[in-house]
Amino acid sequence: MSLLVIAALVVVALGRIHAEQVPQAVLDGERQIATDTAELERIAIDAEATSIGRTAAAYTPTTPSTPATTLKGLTSGRRAVLGSALLDPLTGEPLAADGRPVSLTGVDVVAMMSGHAAIRPRLMPSGNGCCLLYFAKIMLPAQSADAAADRIGSSSPTERRRLLVISENLPGLTAYGDGRTAELLGAAGGVLVTTARGTVAPTAADRGLPAAATHAAYAQRHRSDASGRMLGATTGGRRTVAGWAQVASATGPGYTDDLGLLVLTSRTVPARTASVDYSGFGLTAAAALAGITLLLGLVLWFCVQRPLLGLRLSARRLVRGATGSGADTWVELVRPVHVSGFGEPARIGRALESLRQQLAGASGPQGPSVRHRPGCRALALVAVVLLGGWALPMIFLLNRVDPATSAPASVVADQQARTEIAADRVRQYLDQSYTGLREVAGSLSGRSPAAQTELLLRVLADHKQYRSLYVLSRSGGITLRVGARPLRSMIHLPDGSGICTVNTSGRIPAIAAYVPVPGIDGGAPTAGAVLLGELDVNTLNSALSRPRLGRVWLTGAGDRVLASTVGYRAYQALPEPGLTRLVRAARGAPGTAGTATSAVHASFAGLSVDAAAPLPRSGPTVSLPWHVVTAEGTAARRLPAVQAEHRTALAGILGITAGVVCLGWLHALVIRPLRTVALRCERLAEGDRRTVLYPVNHDEVGSLTRSLELIRQALVEGGRAGGSSPTATPSPSRSRPENAPQR
Structure with a gap:
């Protein structure tokens, strides 16, 4: 009976496999790419808002100070500022302004200053587009303001509150993968930013995708991490696939939750015309x-x-x-x-x-x-x-999938695009770690050792990616340290600033950001001291993790593993030779970053779609020969051929087991x-x-x-x-009773 049940299951399982015009795995991949791109936008906005808030909190005005000099001191180190203003919290009137005029239409300055939470950015029209307004509260000494205002709207008679407003363009949007278009949409469905990569031929039939994505996002407005996928028009044997995702935090309240921004990605893929049926x-x-x-x-x-x-x-x-x-x-x-x-x-x-x-x-x-x-x-x-x-x-034999054709080219391209996004996310993580260290490095000079320790402790509490902060003197000794004990300290000071690996072996990789700090050497003025922030490898591992991306590794010099989403040992080789070959193929000529590459590999664990992408070389990562490598098994993708192979094999296993x-x-x-x-x-x-x-x-x-x-x-x-027979009856060879039947 059990074998007959398995026979019925074979009919049902294989009969339900159908090949759509566009594979489900392609639609899922486009949705994930939109989600990853929206995540990069969210991180960029959150990082800028956090950086402005920290700059305002750490600002120490010079004496004498005016609103104009205060505003200049707060914005002088920022290159992306379009306009800025310093506002009076009681009246909302600007005390100082710089750059383009800052539009505050619909902004209630008094209500903003009355709360204790951080103020979220606002989206404002600017010319033919939109810009973001970042806000930060500032506490200034009373002597820097007029005496009459010192006693109004402040928590202390020696302090006066101000509101800093900075206007910046929306973060740059990147389209990952050839032939893909990425758009940043507003709450009303308008296109704010558009970018494309490679040759893109938009059709008139696909112009309704932004409105459709906005409508779908509105239907899921109660979810902060809403995302979806859509199908566009078919033209010349190709069909448009699109994915959308909200630019909002998925783990809790964030700076971007009220902006209503939406990322829409789209591209054309070959439309399947031949039907696939496994019911026979x-x-x-x-x-x-x-x-x-x-x-x-x-x-x-x-x-x-x-x-x-x-x-x-x-x-x-x-x-x-x-x-x-x-x-x-x-x-x-x-x-x-x-x-x-x-x-x-x-x-x-x-x-x-x-x-x-x-x-x-x-x-x-x-x-x-x-x-x-x-x-x-x-x-x-x-x-x-x-x-x-x-x-x-x-x-072992029936419905086997050829590795060369197991995954459509569009699925392989999606894995490569998502690997590029993962590399960009790691670059973003390292850049934020370096920027936070650079902001605090300039504040160490002129402070007492106790004040320096207090400042570093505050930075360590605000930046969760650091496990240790310490100052390394010119002689190689640690003069100041907060946090955990460094895994391994440098003997010689590095030149310049950036990201480096402190060790080359051991159980845990020691990765650190470093920034020169002139005038710090155990409290005595000198030149050549360096502030190092040792990164927590666990936070780096979590930066690599993304849904449905598979196994992810970050490799350094010599293609050795520095971080991973799966169990690993520091500085070990990649688990499969095919992955190492991909990294070498992605490596460019000396002095260049290289290009991402992808392939389908067969291993003992089955077929997988693998990709490798170099870390973008910009800012602190300009000299890092690091790569992000991903491997996603085809079993996790909803491909008809792969589904048929696994269901056929499962039926065989169930049959032989039963x-x-x-x-x-x-x-x-x-x-x-x-x-x-x-x-x-x-x-x-x-x-x-x-x-x-x-x-x-x-x-x-x-x-x-x-x-x-x-x-x-x-x-x-x-x-x-003593008888030959246990019974009392005669044997068949002896005389029978009269009524015995004759044979």
Whole structure:
């Protein structure tokens, strides 16, 4: 019955595989690319808002200071500022302004300053587009403002609050993957930023995608991480696929949650025209399994079950003839035992016939016993071979996917694009770590050692990516440290600033950002001290992780692993040679960053779509020969050919497993007890009267064993009586009663 159920499952599982015009894996990939791109936008906006807030909190005005000099001191280090203003929190009037005029339409400055939480950025029209307004609260000494205002709107008579407003363009949007368009949409569905990579030919039929994405996002407005996928028009055998995602935090309240920004990515892919149907194969495989099941059932019925039922009846008849009384009991011993089947049932039948003759009066064993012939175990072995002949091709041969064609080119391209995004995210993570260190490095000069320690402790609490902050003197000694003990400190000071690996071996890679700090050497003025921020490798590992990207590694010099989303050992080689070859193919000529590459590889774990992308060389990562490598198994993608392969193999595994379990159960409960009964029955027929036969099973075999024990007892009683027959009736060769039937 279980094999028939598996046959039905084969029909259902394979019959439900259908090939759409655009594979589901392509749609899922576009959705993930839109989500990853939106995540980069969110991180960029959050980082800028956080940086402005930290700059405002750490600002120390010079004496004397005016609103104009304060505003200049707060914005002088920022290159992307379009306009800025310093506002009075009581009236909302600008005290100082610089650059383009800052539009504050609809902004309630008084309400903003009344709260204690950080102020979220606002999206404002600017010319033909939009800009972002960043806000930060500033506490200034009272002597830097007029004396009359010192006593109004401040928490302390020696402080005065101000509101800093900075206007900047929207973060740059990048389109990842050739032929892809990326758009940043506003809350009303308008396109704010558009970028494309490679040759893109937009069609008029796809102009409604932004409106459709905005409508879909509005339907999921209660979700902060809403995303989706869409299909566009078909033109010339190609169809547009699109993905959208909100620029919002998925882990909790964030700076971008109220902006209503949406990322829309799209590109054209080949549209499938040929249909793929596996229902015919499923019906054929199920019919073959059902035929094997029926054949095995008939063989077991005619060779084991039916003969066993006949033997049980024959044994009961012999018991009645051996233990009964009356003139008719001898008739039960006259009729010979029918020997049918082969193997153990045939052996038991021959032994019962010998016992019948002995009960009827014959002396000694009658006829030789033949034991060395194929038995029921041979039937079980044949059944295993038949099931294996069906299951093994299903597991290893049928519906196999060629590695070269296992994944469509568009799926491979999506993996490469997502790997580029992952590399950009790592670059963003390292850049933020470096920027945070650079901001604090300039504030260390001129402070006492206690003030320096307090500042570094505050930075360590704000920047979760650091595990340790320390100042390295020109001689290589640590003069100031907060946080955990460094994994390994540098002996020689590095030149300039950037990101580096402090160690080259060990269990944990030590990666640090470093910035020169002139004037710091144990509190004494000097030149050449360096502030290092050792990065927590766990936060770097989490920066690599993205849904449905598979296994991700970050490799450094020599293609050695620095971080990964799976278990790894620092500075070990990549787990598969194909991944190492991809990294080398992505490596460019000396002095260049290289280009991303991808391929489909076969390994012991199965087929996987792999890609490698170099880290963008800009800012602190300009000299890093690092790469991001990803590997996603095709089993995780909804591809018809891959689904058919795995469901076919699963059906074979279930078939062989169910067959082995059923035959094992048959061997344990029927064949092995039957062999034991056959052996004991033959020994009893050969004259063994001492071995007591205990019934163990409560089935036909147990019933047969109980009958044999009664026959043994009858033979023993007959032997004690000194007669050749245990019964009181005459043997068939003697005179019969008058009413005895004639043969």
